[in-house]
Amino acid sequence: MNHNRNWNVLCWNVRALNAVRKWDAIRNKVGETNCDIVCLQETKKDNFDAAFVRKILPATFDDYLFVPSAGASGGLLVAWKFVYFEGNLKFANNMALAIDFSSKHNDSLWTLMNVYGPYTLEGKREFITWLQSLDISNDEDWIILGDFNLYRYPENRNREGADINEMFLFNSCISHLGLTKIFLHGKKYTWSNMQNLPLLERLDWVLTNNSWTLSYPETTSKALIMEVSDHSPLVISISTDIPKAHIFRFENYWLLREGFQDILSENWFAHNSLIDKAKIITNKFKNLRAALKVWSSNLSNLHCKYLSNSATLGIFGGIQRLKIGRMELQVHLKRKASCPSGTAKGILEAKRCH
Structure with missing residues (x-):
């Protein structure tokens, strides 16, 4: 079995699954992105069955979980290829669907949370409070993605009028949970009000914890062309392959150079929040190697x-x-x-x- 494998996740607020053209658009995006997991937000459906899933996704997506819509709003769906992944429900509510996945190609365990944040002011505050209360262990790999209906910085809008307090609460929540933003390629904004002079905002995010970053350092996200919805679909590429770096060689004469012991102590004994001993020692070596590369570059060869x-x-x-x-x-x-x-x-x- 190959223990290294790349896979893609399609993340998209589809603004209701009420038309054949949307079903076709989703199937086309699945083929275009070669994805193995699909996360949809705002499905506006109160129920899913295998027959309907076959209408919007290829037959290879043979397992799924969903959160029903609340009336004519909300609704979440996560579907995946059972040949590659086994998924079990972790928790669900009207704002999020969290699934514990097991990757069959290498037996790794990780959690994916599909998010649809409320758009009302009261709902946003409730969502942030709930999100901040999550217990995300440093020993677990988490990826959180979807339509948060929140932006982080004034430049996440193409117009003035950003809610500073709202941004502060969202950023404080992300910091409290120890999450990291996955950089978005392709587009600056992910939502449009679809007017002639449109309001554009970045409302869709991909966040991961530190443990995920160590396990999947090559995770990337890209915004695709906006169609059949006012949100751009995102494709998240995940890799277990660690890129080959330049060979690092330790020179014995460094031990005799002034400053070496300081570099060693500062980076080896630096505090980190990890609990798993293997990840702690790996993190120590990574930090020390990076510091020694910078330090040695200033020495005569x-x-x-x-x-x-x-x-x-x-x-x-x-x-x-x-x-x-x-x-x-x-x-x-x-x-x-x-x-x-x-x-x-x-x-x-x-x-x-x-």
Whole structure:
């Protein structure tokens, strides 16, 4: 079994599954993104069955969980390929659907939470309070995605009028949970009011905890073209492959250099919030390696100088040996010239001279 595998998640507020053109658009996006998990928000459906799921998704998506809509608003669906993943309900309410997944290709365990945040002021405050109360363990891999109906910064709107207090509460919640934003490629905004002079906002987010970042460092997100909905679909690419880095070599002479012990102590004993011992030691080595790379870049390259000097000394040694050989040859020729020649005695003397 291959223990390294990449997979994609399609995340999309579809604004109701009430038209065939939307079903076709979802199927097309699934094929376009080659995704293995689909997370839909605002389905506006109070029930799902296998027959309806087949209308909007390929037959390979043979397992799913959903949250029914509340009247004509809300509703969540998560569907996945059972051949790759096994999913079990963790919890659900009208704002979120959390599923514990097991990846069959490497037996890894992780949690995905599909979110649809309320759009009313009162609902937003209630949602933030509930979100902040989540118990997200440092030993568990979490990815939280969907339409939060919240933005984090004034630049998440194309117009003035951002709610500063709302942004503060949302950012405080993210900080309290220790979550990290996955950078969005492709587009700056994910929602439009679809007017001639549109209001554009970033309302859709992908957040992960520190444990997820260590397990899946190559997680990326991209916003696709907006169609059949006022939200852009997002494709999240997840990889268990760790990119090959430049080879790190520890030089023994660093131990003798001033500042090495300070770098070692500062980075090896730095505080972190991890609990798992294997992740703690891995994190220590990563921090120390990064710090040593920066520190060593400011040192003179003694190793290269040593090799250069050795080569120079070798050349001088060769020249010296040539000089000695030349002197020995001159002495030999002088001795030979001083020996008698042309007679038997001279020949014998010449042999003795050798």
